[in-house]
Amino acid sequence: MTLQNNTPTRTKKQLIIDDDDANEHSPLLPTKRDHDYDDGDADGASFVGSVFNLSTTIIGAGIMALPAAIKVLGLLLGISSIIFLAFLTDTSLDILLRFSRVAKASSYAHVMGSAFGRLGTMVLQISVFINNLGILVVYMIIIGDVLSGTSSSGIHHFGVLEGWFGECWWTGRYFILLVTTLFIFAPLAFVKRIDSLRYSSALAVALAIVFLVITAGITLFKLFNGSIASPRLLPNVTDSASLWNLFTAVPVLVTAFVCHYNVHTIDKELGDSSLIQPVVRASLSLCSSIYILTALFGFLLFGESTLDDVLANFDTDLGIPYSSLLNDVVRISYALHLMLVFPVIFFSLRFNFDDLIFPSARPLNSDQCRFVSITSGLVALVYIAANFIPSIWDAFQFTGATATVCLGFIFPSAIALRDSHGIASKKDKILSVIMIALAVFSNIIAIYSNANSMFRKEVDDLH
Numbered sequence: 297m298t299l300q301n302n303t304p305t306r307t308k309k310q311l312i313i314d315d316d317d318a319n320e321h322s323p324l325l326p327t328k329r330d331h332d333y334d335d336g337d338a339d340g341a342s343f344v345g346s347v348f349n350l351s352t353t354i355i356g357a358g359i360m361a362l363p364a365a366i367k368v369l370g371l372l373l374g375i376s377s378i379i380f381l382a383f384l385t386d387t388s389l390d391i392l393l394r395f396s397r398v399a400k401a402s403s404y405a406h407v408m409g410s411a412f413g414r415l416g417t418m419v420l421q422i423s424v425f426i427n428n429l430g431i432l433v434v435y436m437i438i439i440g441d442v443l444s445g446t447s448s449s450g451i452h453h454f455g456v457l458e459g460w461f462g463e464c465w466w467t468g469r470y471f472i473l474l475v476t477t478l479f480i481f482a483p484l485a486f487v488k489r490i491d492s493l494r495y496s497s498a499l500a501v502a503l504a505i506v507f508l509v510i511t512a513g514i515t516l517f518k519l520f521n522g523s524i525a526s527p528r529l530l531p532n533v534t535d536s537a538s539l540w541n542l543f544t545a546v547p548v549l550v551t552a553f554v555c556h557y558n559v560h561t562i563d564k565e566l567g568d569s570s571l572i573q574p575v576v577r578a579s580l581s582l583c584s585s586i587y588i589l590t591a592l593f594g595f596l597l598f599g600e601s602t603l604d605d606v607l608a609n610f611d612t613d614l615g616i617p618y619s620s621l622l623n624d625v626v627r628i629s630y631a632l633h634l635m636l637v638f639p640v641i642f643f644s645l646r647f648n649f650d651d652l653i654f655p656s657a658r659p660l661n662s663d664q665c666r667f668v669s670i671t672s673g674l675v676a677l678v679y680i681a682a683n684f685i686p687s688i689w690d691a692f693q694f695t696g697a698t699a700t701v702c703l704g705f706i707f708p709s710a711i712a713l714r715d716s717h718g719i720a721s722k723k724d725k726i727l728s729v730i731m732i733a734l735a736v737f738s739n740i741i742a743i744y745s746n747a748n749s750m751f752r753k754e755v756d757d758l759h
Contacts, residue, residue, distance in 0.1 A: 343571055345498075346562050350555055350579040352497040352637055355504050355586060358552035360438060360630070361688055362587055363594030363606045365545040370530040371595065375588055377549055382584040385553040387727055388708040389576050392556060393563065395708075398717045403560045405651070408707060411714045420707060421652040423699040424557050428645035429678065430695030431551075435634045435641075436682035437691065438605055439476055442627045444469040446608045446687070454611045456624055470683060477679045484639040485646075485675050486668075488661050496636045501582075503633035508590050510626050515593040517616050527596055537748075543741040547696025548689070550739075552587060553580075554704040557644055604689035607631075646670055697739040705731045 366374035392407065401407035404424075409417040440446070444467055445455035457467040465471060518524045533539050563572040594606045603609050607630060610623040650660045650670055660667050685691050709728035712720045720728075 343566075343575060346566055346571070346575045347578045347582070348497045348501055349640075350558065350562050350575060351582050352500045352640060353555040353558045354553060354579060354583045355501065355633075355637075358434075358548060358692070359504065359587060359590055360605050360607055361548045361692055362552060362591040363598065363602045364604050364689065365548045366591045366595040367600065367602045368531065368545045369542060370532070371527050371592070372529045373531055374545070374591060374595075377545070378552075378584060378587050378591065381549050381553050382580050384731065385555075385704065386577060386580055388705050388731065389556060389559060390573065391712045391724060391728070392708040393559065393572060393576075394719070395711050395717070396560065397569070398719050401560075402564065404557055404703075404707075405648075407711060411711045411716050418652065420703075421648045423702045423707070424644060424648045425652065426699035427554065427557070427695055427703055428641050428648070429674075429681070430691055430699070431641050432638065432645065432678045433681045433685060434688045434691045435638055436473060436477070436481070436678055437685060437688050438607060438634060439631055440469045440473050440682065441605050441608045442631045443467075443476070444472045445611070446603075446605065456627055459611070459620075459624075473679060473682060477675060480635055481638055481678070482672075482675050484635070485642045485671050487639045487643070488667075497640070500633050500636040503629045503636070504586060507626055507630045507633070508586055508593070510622055510629075511597065512589060512593045514614055514616055514622065515597045518597070518614075523615055524596055525599055527599065537745075540741055540745040540748075543738050544689075544693060544745050546738045546742050547700065548692045550704055550735075551692050551696040551700050553583070554700050555579075556703050556708070557648075558640070604687045642674070646674060649674065693742065697742050701735045701739050705735045 362374075362378070365377075368374075369377060392404070395401075395411075396404075396407045399407050399410040401410055405417045405420050408420040412419075441455065443455045443457050445452060445458050455467070455472075457472065461467055515524065531538075531542055533542070559572070559576065562575065563569060566572060566575065594609075595602055597614075598606065598609045601609065607627050610626050612623075613619050614623065616622070647660060650657070650666070654666070657663065657666070660670070709731045712724045712728040713732075715725075
């Protein structure tokens with residue numbers, strides 16, 4: 297993309313400036329130009345800081361639905377699936393990064409464009425838009441569940457504010473989400489740079505660990521006093537419908553690991569590209585450990601009563617000392633975690649949307665009117681969607697089975713099979729075919745099973 301210039305002759309300096317602006321605008325997460333650094337970090341990001349940034353991208357709202365996924369799959373199959381998805385994610389990221397280097401692509405959109413042209417870039421951008429929008433909607437749904445409560449199977453689970461002040465108009469879901477959007481999410485959404493988010497990323501990961509430690513402590517306490525029933529190790533399959541229902545857990549597990557749209561930015565900020573694979577594996581190891589323990593302790597603690605959003609379970613007496621205080625600490629700590637992750641996800645959402653709709657416009661950060669309009673519109677869209685989608689499970693079923701699985705597994709595999717630069721090994725192509733086959737089959741079944749269960753629920757409600 298070039299800037300408009302009315303002069304007939306362009307100097308070398310002007311061409312360099314134009315090329316610089318184009319480089320800034322083209323990636324999913326724009327790169328920082330040399331003169332943008334003001335913190336003295338000229339040697340690139342640290343290894344630990346990069347691990348925290350990538351881990352923050354991975355650990356989001358998906359973790360709250362993992363205990364419910366374990367309830368569907370059973371303890372053994374559920375934990376095995378988490379480990380399998382971690383290895384599959386590592387494989388797809390390895391393929392994506394290797395082909396990006398050969399294509400000299402600075403972003404996911406670039407490597408897709410290198411393999412499939414402008415159409416590939418557009419499909420990638422649409423997928424990132426759907427995925428990130430879905431994630432942010434889930435964040436807001438969880439905030440609403442935490443603060444104003446949620447209802448499931450005719451039972452209302454009180455939120456923190458409802459527990460403190462009772463049910464009234466200003467503790468209701470619509471008003472709470474409106475206030476949260478205006479005074480928390482909107483200011484964070486107007487952040488123009490992400491290079492200062494490494495500290496908030498570390499805090500976000502720490503808050504996720506706080507949630508895990510408290511949940512584990514409560515579970516272990518109840519295990520020792522014998523108040524926890526033996527967990528179901530295998531899925532409960534009694535007919536064909538219950539068999540197909542197992543696949544509804546797949547989009548949730550896929551969503552929990554997808555971080556592909558941010559990995560190029562972290563790679564560039566490292567400075568040394570040889571470090572990105574250790575960063576990826578360290579992040580996946582950290583996140584997988586947190587996921588397994590959260591799913592394990594969450595399901596042990598609540599068993600068959602585990603809700604789609606496990607945070608909503610923390611509204612009753614847990615049968616331990618200081619139960620009410622611990623309930624509030626668990627819910628508030630994770631709500632704060634989501635607030636800190638919000639600007640990272642929103643950043644790539646906004647710039648992908650802008651590049652999709654205005655591919656030839658000047659850089660978004662230099663056009664204040666366009667920046668404000670797009671940011672305000674996207675925040676409003678997230679708010680409206682969060683008020684109309686009933687639960688995070690429904691949101692995960694849609695985004696996880698469509699855009700997210702494409703970003704995580706189908707697109708990297710398609711790039712390897714396309715092999716525009718002739719570097720794919722036989723192993724790469726076999727793994728790519730397997731990933732595409734598993735992704736397409738399992739998610740088609742998941743969409744069918746979820747749609748069928750929603751239809752049956754509507755019919756039951758009418759009767």
